[in-house]
Amino acid sequence: MAVEPLSQKEIEDRLAELPGWSLDGDRLARSYRLASHFAATAMVIHIAQVQEELNHHSDLTLGYNTVSLTVSTHSAGGALTALDFELARRVQDLAPGHAAD
Numbered sequence: 001m002a003v004e005p006l007s008q009k010e011i012e013d014r015l016a017e018l019p020g021w022s023l024d025g026d027r028l029a030r031s032y033r034l035a036s037h038f039a040a041t042a043m044v045i046h047i048a049q050v051q052e053e054l055n056h057h058s059d060l061t062l063g064y065n066t067v068s069l070t071v072s073t074h075s076a077g078g079a080l081t082a083l084d085f086e087l088a089r090r091v092q093d094l095a096p097g098h099a100a101d
Contacts, residue, residue: 028071069088
């Protein structure tokens with residue numbers, strides 16, 4: 001997948017397709033609240049698998065019953081790329097019914 005930085009318009013368009021995701025500075029961010037710590041832990045494992053498949057890793061934080069991610073592409077100088085949005089889409093597919101914090 002390309003590691004070229006996206007334009008502001010491309011970022012806005014792609015962000016509109018990812019409910020619950022937002023910009024946190026120059027990074028893509030989302031938090032999920034789950035029913036239990038066990039469910040949150042399981043989600044982290046699934047996200048880790050997706051990250052390995054994409055060879056693209058986010059900052060991932062596990063709380064009591066929450067999972068939070070922030071992502072950007074280090075090899076593109078910390079800019080957002082298509083790879084960041086692919087990771088976000090794949091995570092979204094894992095947990096489409098979970099509300100954002």
